[in-house]
Amino acid sequence: MMRRTMQNLLSKNPPNRQEGSTETTLADQTSDYGSPGSESVTQEGPSAKTTSIAKSDHPNEVDQGTPESRLSPEAAPEAILNEIKHDPKAVPPLIKGGILNGAQGVHIEGSAQLISAQNYINVYNTVLQRHSPEKDEELFWKIIAWISDINYHAIQADNFEKRAAGTGQWAFDDPIIGKWLEGALGVLWGIGMPGAGKTIISSIIINHLTQKAKANKRICVAYAFARYTDLFTGEQVLGGLLRQIVQDHPSTLPFVKPMYFHHLLHGTRPNQLELLATIRAIFDSDLFDQKYCSLDGLDEAFDDTQVDVLDGLSHLPANLLIMSRPLPLLKERVPEATFIDIIVHESDIKQMIEEKISRLRKLRGLLEKGDWKEKVLKTVLERSSGMFLVASLQLDMLSRCMHLMDLRSALEALPVGVNAMYEATMKRITEGQGCDLALRAVTWVIYARKTLRMSELRHALAVNTATFKYSSDLLVDAETLLSVCCGLITYERETKLVHYTAHDFLVAYLSKPGVDVQATLACTCIARLRNCGFANYKHRITQNYSSRIFVDRCFLAYAHRKWAAHADSASIPAFVEKFVLQCQRFPWNHPSFDEFDFLNSIQLAAACNFHQLLAPWLGAEPSRASQPSPPTLNVNSKSAHGRTALALASMNGHIEAVKLLIEAEGVSIQCSDHKGWSPLIAASHGGHVRVVDLLLGAVAVDHVNAGSWTALMEAASLGHTEVIKSLLRVQGINVNAREPVSVQGKGDSALTLAACNGHLAAVQLLLGADGIEVNASHWEYGTALAQASRWGHTGVVAVFLQRHDVDVNSSQCEEGTALMQAVEMDRMDIVELLLKHDKIDVNATRSDRSSALSLALARKRLEIIELLKGHGEK
Template sequence: MPGAGKTVIASLVIEHLQEISKHNQSVCVAFAYCRYTERIPITTILAALLRQILERYPSVLPFVQALYERHNLEQTQPDQGDLITVLLEIATSGLFSSSFFVLDGLDEASVDVQFDLIETLESLPIRFLLTSRPLDLLKDQVPGAVFFNIAASDADIAVLVEEKIDRIPTLRRLLRQNGNLKGEVVAKIMEKSSGMFLLASLQMELLQASGCPSIKALRDCLDRLPAGINATYEATMGRIERNAHADLVKLALTWVVCASRPLLVDEVRLGIAVDPHTYEFDVERLVDQEFLVSSCCGLIIVERGLSETVRLVHFTARDYLQSYLADHWSCNPHSIIASVCTVRLLQYKFHDFPGQPVEETIYKLCAKDQMLRYAYENWAKHARQCSPFPKDVLAFVRQCQRYPIDGELGGDMHVAVAHDVEEYLAPLNSGVHEQVVGKSSNKTLAINASTENGTTPLMLAIKDSHYIMANVLLSATGIDVHTRDTTGKTALIMAVGKGQVDIVRRLLSFGHTEANPKTEADHTAMSVGDGQSALLLAAYHGYEDILRLLCKAPGLDVNATDDSSETTLTKVLNMVRAWRPTPRPFQVLLDVPGIDANAGAEATLSLAAKLKIKWGVEALLACPNIDVNKEGPDNYTALEWAAYHGDLQTLEVLLNHPRIDVNGGKYGALTLAAQQGHLDVVTTLLRVRSIDVNKANLDGHTALTKASAGRRSSIDAFERPTTPLPYEWPAQGHFAVVETLLGTEGIDVNAGKSSKRGTALIHAAREGRSVVVDALLLADKIDVNATDSEGRTAFQWARDRGYQEVVDLLRALGI
């Protein structure tokens, strides 16, 4: 039942549950209020519930953290499925013995939100309370729920009526004359209100307005009180119509009913302080708050607090007033608001904007007039709800020469496109670039006009996803689709970045459209760096359909490099590491005729192995002309990277390629695997017949010397820690790798003589690896007196560094 106090009851239930939870943290409580004034989507409601739970119960952080980190990295927002998954994980985690969700005003949400909310709550193992007017879908979706009706009791209504009586002096005087009269008033109001606080309150307003000079007049007035909610609204509006300022009050109600967001009381006051014919703001027409509220006869209330928001007494009043006001005004009520907004903007020179920087100037102007911000942000929303489109609003658009749009200043075409005013572009559909607006003369539409930043109307239409506007512009004679803005972006790059397949197709149909244009300096909005191509953006976002379109474009250079000499293939691989782990865009590119998997400064195959992208390695190895031994700018081959990472699966895939050089590269796969202590990789490489177990790298190191030292190193920029590695590895080094190498046929235990670092024995002694030293000393032909480039022996290194156990082992041989 509307106006029966459901919200009050819901609030009391929430307070009670929160008190329980305060003393028992195993009880989870979350709640949400739906309001007709703010039609928020289900994702916002679910996110609010999740945030409440996180703030009140920090133990749920691990469930939320992974979701946050993923979307923070991708710069996206969680969808409904993401939020439901986390809520379900929390509800089934065992953290809470009971979970209670309360949702008030379900009937005030949009129909699709109603359905989704019930479905979501029903899917969670929780107890939930919903308050709502009767809805057919409730019993269908939650057949096992317990339903109960809420209606104000006679005692509740009596308390309300008595409180109201105490505030009406004329009524109090009459009641003093007759002791039974108060009971009659209470009884009649209870009868007429049908258990609704809302009706009882409005009927008391009507009773107060009647002025009742006598007991007889009071009784007559009680008999005339309307029964039912619509009849009460009708009687209230009749009272307003008899007011000398009826049009002013109805304008105030129009603002409250039609506003695109809840308004502050001062915004309403400023919105109605206008000339009724020109809509120009006149400060002398300002009314005070008390007059505004009292003149609306109980239909609006002001929520006290910092904001002082105005709202209707009940959401059912909105339904009634929308119909009433539409019949009252000679035009669409939204047309009036749009006109008030645009006139306000003209008064403050927004059409020929007065200053820079734009946002700072807007802030200063809006500080002078609270209604100005609303006018700036919402004039077009109201105008678009009118049919036909208001002529004076079209006239406003026509006057715009330097209007603020997203921090820059645009002309009339920019304003029309940015605000989706399709009617302003109507002449383009007929091929005539002229627009007659109101009584103004003809004006040529500048379809290729650009802002100071080089933004054209077409770019704006694409940026704001105004597809109809974009298609109208693309059909216009003389449209220039090749223009770049000051950051180097073209309409094509913008359309690709937004995933607009049909717009991309149309842009490519113009011919001579550069399929891989690059942006220049600032491209951070795309989050992919400088010098990016449309091709790369499509791959970055995973837009396969757009990728295929671009790959068929005449003149496409699929092997083109960016400012860093990287190809689209290498860029995609780098982005996979940072963002999207999917092989599809990469495979689409590899299927393009003429693709060169070896192009660019960075070897694509080496990069895939470096980033540990196994599917990338496999896809590249399937290319007939792939150079499997090509080094990247870091001088590592794919096989070397796989060995370094200990990525056995990738290593085995590479070893199966017929052209792989197991000893290729400047560092050697075997040496890197031994250095990192990857025994399984070392063992696999040693099975290859052509392996050179004594291959030395650029510094003269072999696999045995690196394993004997037992020190890993970090050569991968992606893995390098922010502070230097401590090198505190197991005391005996990579002993298992050393043993394996010593047991390999052909191993040279003295390799590295006179090199910078020396032999394996010198490495082990220098690091104090006594077990390794002991194993090396058992090897045939070990040269215990070998020296490094400094002329120092293993014994000298151990002695000088104080490794007594190693010293003793060497002395036992008579050294």
């Protein structure tokens, strides 16, 4: 019998049930991956006996795999035999019962149960079913980390902590909000002006619901936040919601596991529809009596994200709470929504003012004299225009007063409105002692490519902007930094502006003729890189950004990730050019790979698309006197991983750099790296169709990489349709090229790769190619039809079934026919499709003599059993 991959088995085997638990079989729930099927879910509630999964340290990143790094079938059996060898009790019952007697290459010795096996027949399917709580918990946290790295729990905790005690209680007396909390309203949309406290009210309502959910596990509460500092896509928002649901309710894990193992196997990520379908399946199940979702700050999201998330969440079977500024163009998308105005209640803002005063020691001392406290309360209430934000900034301004005369003058001049408040705050900053530090800090918070932790911001500011040299002697403490910024910057877990309305004001304020902010930020990043020796780094980096070099040196990871992006947004400064010229072994990594490569000057310029530097270096335009070429310019020089400048530019899709390098004298266009990737294969893998078009005609289109994949196979596996179109236009291309069957290869072709990953458009393009072999078979999972059936790609299956030349009963693989694989993976909709085909053979068997019916019986899939019997299964 042929071996099965570990991931295949894990995706099929149901978890062991805890004795005595109340269980519900989710037979009716389906998605693109099928239902949780025979995986039973522990029903949470007062009467259920459950085993909770405790929090523990878990990895931040999960290896999602790539098409060229699918698990070797050799690994799993070897690990199992080692386990049996060290623990005789681990011998599975099937082996003890003699099912392996007489099997070739298997020897069992007496009570010691020593096993030597060469073909591993029937070994690890059974062993994997042994229950291991530690493994379950490890897998749980791996899946949590894989779903999303967005932690909405932390954001909610920060928001709720910022409220003044006792504020927002009016929300629970409001009849409309009360109806929504009872579940009588589907979508409740809170509308308020900036600074009106929408986020605080939202956090108070969420906290109320989460407290109820702690007492009753049949209540599910999920919440998301859109922020201008973190412009998440629809996929990211939904991923964050799903992570939160699974983390709070481990009983929902069976809904996610099929999707996890599918994408882990294929090196892909779930899209928005998949995530939404999974959340819907969870909410449609009988796990919960009440479901609540909340989305705060919808107006701060991308326009596309606003539409995508709103459309998706508003159609879920849950009560949805939205908070935003007025968005009249989006109202029509949710006609059933109930709208409510979020207006600051005077009692709330008064409570906030009093609480903030209690924390401002100097101001509190002044207000203890006479009736000054009442005067300040009255003035701030009047001039804040009902905005928490303005009131808070006004109090920050008053806190600087040294004596009552200062306080009197400040109260009389207290600005009204948001922009006036920002103007006054900037005036205070520019007149203060730490003006330069404050302006640089605000600049970093506005223009950083990701939100910075306080430690990162402090180290970014420890660079002398006159010399661009980093020095730890320039570090300032967080308290001083926040003080000189006069309330414009806040710090929770990350630094950010006090409010998103400050962003537009400060961008206009800081924009000055002749000042290139991006160039300054790029040079600051390079100062940190130089300080850590990155121009000629002599050591290996084996753990990506979790390596010690990045962990121990604050701001280095940001500087390394983002310096080129900042430089590319500017006219490349001389300081940046000088640094690139100095590079002999610069650590560089591509987002698709965990490994670090090491580049010289020309390779680094190509990888970063610094075509302004490459052009004079390659003689495409005259060099300036101040712009020398690298000392040893070799256009075909290879990096530590065998990549040339052309390969690096191609894999990143840098069309300008590729154009220059293709025309360079003596350039090698076909040169392969350590993976066997040529520039064409690298560009095809990345989906860079313009680069592919440039390279075609100058290279062998059927060149294969080290895994025997062609450019067409790379593009097909990832669904890059435009690249596929370009490749198919090349006369004589081998559309049926296949990897050889070996330890690493399994006989994949472009068609099987597109089908197993569910890329419908790619499949249709390939099926239209002359001479395409529709029935080419992968040694383990079979034809493209069988693989699409196995992995639940209904649309792809339907396309294959329309062809007259498809062999619907092909079984030249370990897992059997398309029907068997659809049955085994509980793909009810695909089973129904296949059974409608007039040539389907429901009685076919595979090498282990299993039939579709026996597989359905083993999984107790009653609906499928009835369907098969109705089609003449014997």
